[in-house]
Amino acid sequence: MAERLEYTAGMTDAGQRLDLFLAGAGSGLSRSQAQKLIAKGAVKVNGLPCADKNYRLQSGDTVAVHLPEPRPLRPLPERLPLDIVYEDDDLLVINKPRGMVVHPAPGHDSGTLVNALLYHCESLSTAGGPDRPGVVHRLDKDTTGLLLAAKNDFSHASLAAQLRARTVRREYIALVFGRVSPPEGKIEAPVGRHPRHRRRMAVVPGGREAVSRYRVIAILGPFSLLQVRLETGRTHQVRVHLNFIKHPVAGDPLYGPGCTPDLPPSLRNGQALHARRISFIHPRSGERLDFSAPLPPDFRAGLRLLRERYRSG
Numbered sequence: 001m002a003e004r005l006e007y008t009a010g011m012t013d014a015g016q017r018l019d020l021f022l023a024g025a026g027s028g029l030s031r032s033q034a035q036k037l038i039a040k041g042a043v044k045v046n047g048l049p050c051a052d053k054n055y056r057l058q059s060g061d062t063v064a065v066h067l068p069e070p071r072p073l074r075p076l077p078e079r080l081p082l083d084i085v086y087e088d089d090d091l092l093v094i095n096k097p098r099g100m101v102v103h104p105a106p107g108h109d110s111g112t113l114v115n116a117l118l119y120h121c122e123s124l125s126t127a128g129g130p131d132r133p134g135v136v137h138r139l140d141k142d143t144t145g146l147l148l149a150a151k152n153d154f155s156h157a158s159l160a161a162q163l164r165a166r167t168v169r170r171e172y173i174a175l176v177f178g179r180v181s182p183p184e185g186k187i188e189a190p191v192g193r194h195p196r197h198r199r200r201m202a203v204v205p206g207g208r209e210a211v212s213r214y215r216v217i218a219i220l221g222p223f224s225l226l227q228v229r230l231e232t233g234r235t236h237q238v239r240v241h242l243n244f245i246k247h248p249v250a251g252d253p254l255y256g257p258g259c260t261p262d263l264p265p266s267l268r269n270g271q272a273l274h275a276r277r278i279s280f281i282h283p284r285s286g287e288r289l290d291f292s293a294p295l296p297p298d299f300r301a302g303l304r305l306l307r308e309r310y311r312s313g
Contacts, residue, residue: 009061019053042066075104077119090155095293102138125156142270146278158283169279172228175272176247180224183216187241191234201236203244210234212241221310267302
């Protein structure tokens with residue numbers, strides 16, 4: 001059944017563009033999604049259809065959005081390249097490239113890691129739901145590096161339990177803005193949905209417990225290169241925590257200033273964040289396995305340029 005959302009613009013919203021208002025009104029819509037709905041005539045202002053995304057709101061304006069009925073997501077196998085670090089009858093360890101979404105979602109019906117896994121594997125776990133076969137945990141679209149996929153529900157249950165028990169060890173490499181001090185630290189700050197911007201997470205009272213530990217590897221001029229270890233695994237945790245301590249991940253379009261003139265060109269395609277290492281207990285053998293993945297070429301090229309510009313300290 002189609003959903004109808006309705007909002008009333010307040011005094012602080014006066015003068016704001018319609019598409020930006022909808023993206024920040026708690027609708028869960030991105031700016032591009034809001035623009036598409038406006039263009040389709042699915043948005044009314046004061047009871048009349050408004051197809052102008054640039055319409056400037058006035059205080060008291062009533063904005064109604066008619067959302068289309070959600071289309072069931074049935075991921076299909078696609079022959080896509082997979083960088084498989086490890087595989088057996090129970091699981092895979094994948095080195096995910098930048099730009100690949102883990103599972104289908106609105107706006108990403110194909111080209112995902114799940115589509116690639118369905119082509120590669122005869123069977124995948126079903127515990128994550130029909131739209132997320134094999135998915136045990138996720139990485140953001142532009143975060144690179146290692147993640148686990150389960151081929152059966154037995155291994156999925158074991159790996160998920162290990163994640164909850166915090167026995168899966170995960171380590172990231174992050175390039176952040178600013179000179180981080182002290183050189184080692186622990187960030188304990190609860191993470192939950194941002195109260196106004198629904199696409200974002202934030203450190204909020206009453207959020208879920210989240211713990212990250214960091215260590216400075218190098219200072220590169222106005223940037224710091226960090227090793228970050230997760231003790232919990234909340235959505236966007238590394239990005240949110242580093243932004244919380246005023247050192248957002250370089251190139252992060254959601255939590256930081258994004259691209260700046262001093263950021264090397266090869267690091268301007270998304271946040272400079274790489275899941276370098278993962279360690280877990282194999283569900284069937286009981287053996288602890290440990291895997292690592294080198295930084296992707298664009299990350300390495302950016303660091304090489306920064307090291308040429310600045311002395312590491």
